[in-house]
Amino acid sequence: MSTKPIRVWLAPPGPNPWKVILVLEELQEIKAKPFIDINPNGRVPAIEDPNTSLVLWETGAILLYLVKQYDVAKKLTYEAMQEKSHVKQWLVFQVSGQGPYYGQASWFQVLHSERLPSAVNRYIEEAKRVYGVLEKRLTDKEWLVGDRVTIVDLAFVSWNDQLEGVLGCGAETKFDGFPRVKASHESIIARPSWKKAIDIRAKLIDEQSLRWNGMPKGISNIEAL
Numbered sequence: 330m331s332t333k334p335i336r337v338w339l340a341p342p343g344p345n346p347w348k349v350i351l352v353l354e355e356l357q358e359i360k361a362k363p364f365i366d367i368n369p370n371g372r373v374p375a376i377e378d379p380n381t382s383l384v385l386w387e388t389g390a391i392l393l394y395l396v397k398q399y400d401v402a403k404k405l406t407y408e409a410m411q412e413k414s415h416v417k418q419w420l421v422f423q424v425s426g427q428g429p430y431y432g433q434a435s436w437f438q439v440l441h442s443e444r445l446p447s448a449v450n451r452y453i454e455e456a457k458r459v460y461g462v463l464e465k466r467l468t469d470k471e472w473l474v475g476d477r478v479t480i481v482d483l484a485f486v487s488w489n490d491q492l493e494g495v496l497g498c499g500a501e502t503k504f505d506g507f508p509r510v511k512a513s514h515e516s517i518i519a520r521p522s523w524k525k526a527i528d529i530r531a532k533l534i535d536e537q538s539l540r541w542n543g544m545p546k547g548i549s550n551i552e553a554l
């Protein structure tokens with residue numbers, strides 16, 4: 330299949346766009362790199378696929394589109410009703426559970442102008458609850474659905490990769506008590522697709538003079554902007 334490059338709209342520090350880059354890398358479909366007109370929600374990522382003239386935002390919808398359109402071999406998903414439904418279930422859990430709770434935990438620790446310990450604690454506890462659900466699921470399984478990696482395992486990685494920022498702890502202790510989530514995470518970040526995504530991300534963060542938490546270099550709190 331000869332395909333034109335899909336354009337991905339992103340802001341490099343945020344974790345969500347990297348789910349899309351990761352899946353594109355896995356499918357080997359990434360080839361190249363203005364915004365409210367594209368996504369009325371004003372958030373990234375969004376994609377424009379010139380092969381189908383489709384403009385799409387919300388990572389859950391994007392990942393499902395990518396596998397439907399480009400994963401002919403069903404490398405990262407399943408065709409069977411049970412597994413396909415479970416892929417959708419875990420994906421919806423990621424975008425509605427992991428993304429918002431991890432996002433709010435980070436917001437109240439890094440970007441919020443006031444220190445609000447009760448809000449920080451609330452979202453840290455929710456983040457832990459979410460990856461506790463993953464830990465339970467992975468107790469006797471290597472992957473969330475079926476017996477191989479799918480888009481849902483990949484979808485949880487970009488946020489788990491910055492879990493230390495979410496929990497406000499050290500990188501080495503972020504998975505303490507959650508060995509199965511740790512093992513799954515480490516196996517995915519060792520894949521060439523993640524290494525490639527993280528290299529692109531590092532380059533863009535540097536070019537835009539940002540720090541990894543999204544703040545400009547030299548600025549530690551939003552009030553200093």
Ligand SMILES: N[C@@H](CCC(=O)N[C@@H](CS)C(=O)NCC(=O)O)C(=O)O
Pocket residue numbers: 340342343344345346371372373374386387388389424428
């Ligand atoms: N539910 C959306 C969340 C997207 C999202 O929150 N993206 C962040 C970057 S990780 C963003 O655009 N933040 C900028 C802002 O909120 O202004 C998805 O999964 O695509």
